[in-house]
Amino acid sequence: MYIMSKDEIKAYLVRIGIAEIKAPSKAYLFELHKAHIQTLSWQTIDIFARKPASIDYSQSIALVLGGRSGYCFHLNGAFSILLRSLGYKVSLHRAGVQPLGAEPRINSFHLGLTVRLLNEQLEEETWIIDAGLGDMPFEPLPLQYGEYTQAPFVYKVTASGIAEGGWRLEHDPKASFTGVDFDPKAVADLEEFKPKHDFYSRAPESPWFDLFLIRNRSAAEGAEIRGCVLKKYDQNGVHKTELHTKSLWLEALADHFGEKLLNYSSAEKDELWSRVQAAHEDWKRSTAGAVSNA
Template sequence: MERGDWVARYLRRIGFEGEPKPDEATLARLHRAHMLSVPFENLNIPLGFPVETTLETLFDKVVVGRRGGFCYELNHLFGHLLKTLGFKVDLLSAGVWSQGRFGPPFDHLLLAVHLADQRFIADVGFGDSFREPFPILGEARDSLGVAYRVNRRGETLVLQQQKPDAPWVDQYRFTLEPQTIDAFQPMCRYHQSSPESSFTRRCICTMATADGRTTLANGRLIRTTAGTRTETPIVSEADFRAVLAEHFCVELPAEVSLTPLRSINEPSPKA
């Protein structure tokens, strides 16, 4: 596929209008457009389809097929778009904070984008996260009042999030050493196959909205709008398909049974 056609189709996919330039304003617009258009989701894993990280496969899935993905997919593809547009981009390794500790290296893939004499942290593959990049070792606050910052902790950097009237919470720690996509393959295989991975134990599809977030998880549609949260149980396969199509523009083939998605999303019994 010609470079111009590849870029044009990607930009249409995320609803980006205008002429992209390798500058801070364009980076912010591209990142925000991606967060509002492409869901963070792991549907292929419980459905038994392998997660592949070649650029051709990712383009077919995310752009042509209008699907989403997780970090190894979304940030790798978005990073390539940025490089194609003239940005200098590094793939970075991170360990995600979970259950009182940080995960191992390559647990998460994020991006560092070089602009003038600064590096910006960019990440369209972490679900509920910042909507626009900001300078590494800087701080940002989005329109919904959620703050983000990166601070140095020993030899690593730590991304933190602070929701309104709440304390700062660690998200992941990372280093600035550039990596290749091949270095992430062992952890990518782990997250789609190990019973210890959260991605094999639950199904999630989530996407930012202009005034909040919409999430399908644990057998419920969860919508947060201007700080107000509502939950709706998803009972049937037809309802599951309707929710994916209406809220995430995801349409899975009719011949693919969604039973694995529904069973893995069964709500836990209340005590």
């Protein structure tokens, strides 16, 4: 299993805004998880740009250290190695995201993580870790059935109805998907997920192939840019802003998500904006037509 060098660990921690290496503990796990989610956005940018990075651990870590990010396989893959390199007991799990209106599934299109820790009574506890979906819990959740509020969302941990011994994380009704089911059996490496990444990142049928989407969340709010629309949500509701110009779009990417497209040339940024703007105008025309025909 890939283990990071001390210099890599320090650089990774600096990237997510943590000053020092500490012994593995519950408090430090929470600190790492919150920093990772707040700093590293979930995004489809490289897929949309037709330059997807592999999900090998070394490549995912290089993305993070290079000031970039990725989607679930990159984010949870890199985070699993950071945690393991810091001394945590980490397991990888097959998982499946249930989109709105679809049935629950475990199809390995999501990489799930758990961490096992000893509590004060020296009993082992299991924690659900997920830095890879953009609006998942800000803090780790115990693998104990119940309801957990982490503003602006409420999450439920329940038994999975499709995997014996598995668990399900039900998302808030106002979130971007219905829930995630997890296989309890740990997998040894990323081989199970590589064909799924190939589909997600290269197949025209992939939901991410022609969608520019970036998400993150903080302790009390979340945000996303879908095409040319910035959406922020908090306890007071959803707030949308249309980004009319490339400068506003690039500014929003940097200010709200820390995404400066560091490995993109000026010409590539222009091409990205041109495609995003064209898709946005097509969407506006289609929705206007739908309203006029209602």
